[in-house]
Amino acid sequence: MSTATNTKKRPPLPGHHMVLGETEKLRLDSGVEFGPFTLAYQTYGELNADKSNAILVCHALTGDQYVADDVHPITGKAGWWSEIVGPGKIIDTDKYFVICSNVIGGCLGSTGPKDVNPETGKPWGLDFPVITIADMVRAQTMLIDALGIDMLFAVIGGSMGGMQVLEWCKSYPERVYAAAPIATSFRHSAQNIAFHEVGRQAVMADPDWCGGNYLLEGKKPSRGLAVARMTAHITYLSQPALHRKFGRKLQNRGAITYSFDNDFQIESYLRHQGKSFVDRFDANSYLYITRAMDYFDLSLEYDGRLAEAFQGCKTRFCVVSFSSDWCFTTAESRIVAHALNAASCNVSCVEIESDKGHDAFLLDEPDFHMVLSGFIEGAAEGRGLK
Amino acid sequence: MSNGADVPAHSDRIRVDLQLIADMIDPGTRVLDIGCGDGELLGYLTRTKKVDGRGLELSNEGVRNCVAQGLPVMQGDADRDLGDYPDGAFDYAILSQTLQATQRPKEVLSELLRIGKQAIVSFPNFGHWRARFDLMFRGRMPQNPNLPIMWYETPNIHFCTVLDFVALCEEMNLTIERSMVLNESGSKLSLGSQTRFSNFLGNQALFMLSK
Numbered sequence: 403m404s405t406a407t408n409t410k411k412r413p414p415l416p417g418h419h420m421v422l423g424e425t426e427k428l429r430l431d432s433g434v435e436f437g438p439f440t441l442a443y444q445t446y447g448e449l450n451a452d453k454s455n456a457i458l459v460c461h462a463l464t465g466d467q468y469v470a471d472d473v474h475p476i477t478g479k480a481g482w483w484s485e486i487v488g489p490g491k492i493i494d495t496d497k498y499f500v501i502c503s504n505v506i507g508g509c510l511g512s513t514g515p516k517d518v519n520p521e522t523g524k525p526w527g528l529d530f531p532v533i534t535i536a537d538m539v540r541a542q543t544m545l546i547d548a549l550g551i552d553m554l555f556a557v558i559g560g561s562m563g564g565m566q567v568l569e570w571c572k573s574y575p576e577r578v579y580a581a582a583p584i585a586t587s588f589r590h591s592a593q594n595i596a597f598h599e600v601g602r603q604a605v606m607a608d609p610d611w612c613g614g615n616y617l618l619e620g621k622k623p624s625r626g627l628a629v630a631r632m633t634a635h636i637t638y639l640s641q642p643a644l645h646r647k648f649g650r651k652l653q654n655r656g657a658i659t660y661s662f663d664n665d666f667q668i669e670s671y672l673r674h675q676g677k678s679f680v681d682r683f684d685a686n687s688y689l690y691i692t693r694a695m696d697y698f699d700l701s702l703e704y705d706g707r708l709a710e711a712f713q714g715c716k717t718r719f720c721v722v723s724f725s726s727d728w729c730f731t732t733a734e735s736r737i738v739a740h741a742l743n744a745a746s747c748n749v750s751c752v753e754i755e756s757d758k759g760h761d762a763f764l765l766d767e768p769d770f771h772m773v774l775s776g777f778i779e780g781a782a783e784g785r786g787l788k
Numbered sequence: 789m790s791n792g793a794d795v796p797a798h799s800d801r802i803r804v805d806l807q808l809i810a811d812m813i814d815p816g817t818r819v820l821d822i823g824c825g826d827g828e829l830l831g832y833l834t835r836t837k838k839v840d841g842r843g844l845e846l847s848n849e850g851v852r853n854c855v856a857q858g859l860p861v862m863q864g865d866a867d868r869d870l871g872d873y874p875d876g877a878f879d880y881a882i883l884s885q886t887l888q889a890t891q892r893p894k895e896v897l898s899e900l901l902r903i904g905k906q907a908i909v910s911f912p913n914f915g916h917w918r919a920r921f922d923l924m925f926r927g928r929m930p931q932n933p934n935l936p937i938m939w940y941e942t943p944n945i946h947f948c949t950v951l952d953f954v955a956l957c958e959e960m961n962l963t964i965e966r967s968m969v970l971n972e973s974g975s976k977l978s979l980g981s982q983t984r985f986s987n988f989l990g991n992q993a994l995f996m997l998s999k
Contacts, residue, residue: 720855739862740872748840750855751862753848772856780858 415511416475417444417467422544428506429540431697434531441545442511443467443503446487447495449551455787456551457493458542459483459502460559460566463691464631464683466510469502470495476510476682482764485771492775497787498555505566506541507533507691509684516617516684526686528614533690535562535698539569546577553577555785556778560584560763561730562691565698568738572700575715580781582774584722585763587734588708588741589699594729597637598692601630605685614686627685628676635675640726640759644668701741708741715742718784719749720777722770724762750777802832805974805992809884809908812966812996813837817879820844820903822866823886827854834859842878844869867891870899878904885992887911888944898960901999906965910994913969915949915987933972934991950987957997966996 422428423437430436444467449456459469461482468474470487487493487500504512507530515530522529546554557570557578564586571581590598605611608626612619636644648668652658655665664670701708719742723735732753739751754770756762763770782788802810806829813819815837821830824843827850833839843861845851854861862869866883867890881904883896888911890896900907912935913919919930929939937944948956950969957964969977969990977990986993 718860736863740869743862743872744874746874746877748842748860749862750851750860751864752851752855753863754852755848769852773852776856776858783858 415442417442417511419443419511420545420548422541422548428537428544430531430537431534432532436531439506439513439541440511441503441506441513441541442508443501443545444469444471445502446470446500447498449499449549450787453551454553454555454785455497456499456501456546456549456554457556457558458546458554458570459487459493459500460542460557460563461502461505462559462561462563463634463695464679464688465563466508467502467504467512468510470500477678485764485766486774492771492778493558497782501546501549503542503545505533505538505691505694507538507687507694509687510682512541514684515614515686515690525615525617527617528686530686530690532697533694535565535569535694536573538694539566539573542566542570543574543577553579555787556580556582556781558582558584558774559586561586561760562695564730565695568700569698571715571717571719572711575712575717578717579785580718580720580778582720582722582777583735583738584774585724585727585730585760586738587730588701588711588738589734590695590697591734594637595696597633598696600633602689602692604629604633605689608685611685614689616685622680623685624677624680627680627683627688628673630688631679631683632672632676635672637729638759638761640728640757642726642757643759646757708737709744712742712745712747715745715747717747718777718781719747720773721749721751722763722773723753724756724758724760724767724770725753726757727760727762729760800832800836802828803974805910805970805994806832806884808968808970808974808976808994809882809910810837812908813839813880815839818842818877819880819882820873820878821882821884822870822900823883823889824854824859824861825850827857827859827861829882829884830854830859830861831857865890866896866899870896870903873903875902876905880904880906880908882908884908884910885912888946888948890946893946893948894956894960897956897962897997901962901997905998907997908995909997910970910992911948911953912944913950913987913990913993914947915951916991917988920988932991950983950990950993953993953995954983957995962997962999964995965998968994970994 427435427437468481469483471481489496504510515526519526557567564583567583605626608623610621611623651667653667653670704710721739723732742749819839819841821843824830830841844864846865851863881900922930969986970992972991
């Protein structure tokens with residue numbers, strides 16, 4: 403058993419857990435040699451005989467490995483992409499072997515800051531090494547190796563999941579046949595970093611955060627994390643979508659109360675979002691994963707010439723953006739698509755008309771589903787998958 | 789391979805003028821279709837000629853329909869987005885019925901021949917007798933079934949005649965590999981090599997160019 407799964411407080415979550423980095427450690431971008439560590443993952447469907455039908459789905463900041471479970475072990479709701487992944491669905495688990503792993507640094511079974519540091523016997527807290535998107539992907543490659551898969555048929559993900567998709571294609575192009583980076587970018591914008599910083603400061607300003615040692619102190623920075631989530635949640639929606647859903651409607655009352663109670667439905671909704679988030683997410687994990695996104699810039703090592711990151715890449719790409727997404731705009735997606743073009747890659751680039759903002763990739767968007775489905779089926783034909 | 793599950797049952801018949809373009813293309817080549825619409829030509833070339841085809845299309849709807857058929861298509865326009873493609877990336881760059889709608893047709897033409905070894909270009913011919921008739925006798929801008937939109941609404945802003953186009957190719961030192969004119973329904977007209985006749989009788993013109 404790894405150190406990571408030895409924590410006392412946590413009942414084991416359902417699904418697979420693989421201990422990796424025992425013989426050869428995971429080399430992090432920060433220079434730290436890390437391991438052994440655990441990746442928690444889910445699989446759906448069957449791996450075919452020549453191991454050519456595997457699709458890796460990468461989750462977003464607050465997502466997890468339970469992409470297509472009927473009942474999430476913590477929230478009790480359906481998995482975050484159960485609209486898309488499942489038997490007979492767009493990512494058809496009757497046809498493909500779908501893998502989704504909780505990122506390293508996460509808090510749903512993969513080793514993260516709430517786990518016990520074997521050197522101290524205490525939770526890592528802020529002693530946990532800083533993780534990058536490339537580190538997440540490097541950890542995933544160890545898992546894919548362990549599953550005996552050389553080439554993934556597809557790597558698909560939205561938002562931070564899309565960052566991982568792009569990182570896969572830059573660092574391991576020969577291992578990815580098709581890639582769908584959705585509602586994402588090759589770098590985190592200043593505005594996105596700014597919102598993340600607001601969220602982190604909210605967590606750190608909560609006295610119950612205890613300098614990151616809240617687990618040792620038996621506390622939980624729930625208020626800070628809830629505020630972080632409330633702020634972030636606004637950025638995932640759009641002005642028209644918010645207005646359509648809530649307008650200025652009042653919450654269970656006929657008139658304003660001349661107080662700071664949650665008079666408006668939108669306030670009540672955000673409070674609920676914040677409150678339910680803290681039940682399933684670790685505050686320090688939130689700090690680490692937001693940081694990983696902030697540090698992401700695929701063009702950095704090429705002095706900004708993004709096309710060089712994809713030189714010689716044979717992967718088929720489908721870059722998707724949503725018209726009302728102001729976190730990861732179509733303009734950003736187009737930069738990615740143009741760079742792929744300049745590198746002579748096979749790329750489709752589609753903007754989906756939607757007023758649902760960044761979260762549109764998680765929602766019922768028929769045009770998006772049509773595009774993704776066509777892309778996957780076209781790629782499957784190219785790969786010779788029936 | 790062809791007509792796989794991703795391609796909705798196509799009868800492999802395409803618009804007559806697109807068929808003429810398709811006939812110019814060797815199997816297994818690399819093709820960029822600029823202004824590919826719903827992917828009619830691109831899909832046909834992919835299925836029947838096994839080309840490595842890419843598309844560029846201005847309308848979101850067109851792009852969506854193409855990608856949903858499994859065709860690799862980008863949203864973009866000929867004036868703005870050709871600069872990203874590397875030199876000689878394609879064997880053919882196709883610009884069908886789009887040149888007249890570009891802001892800078894000359895630059896677009898030179899981009900086509902930077903990206904593609906050969907360019908295939910088609911456009912409505914304003915030297916056609918009916919266009920001349922409209923201007924001379926009706927005193928109105930030409931309108932016909934292929935150009936149904938009024939002057940104040942048309943996206944077509946750079947009209948030319950076959951002779952104008954030939955003159956531009958000469959000025960740019962481009963080689964005209966093949967040329968033909970089509971009638972109203974897009975079928976090829978057999979007029980011999982007299983450009984003046986073609987210019988008078990051709991409703992549309994189709995050129996294959998190289999540098």
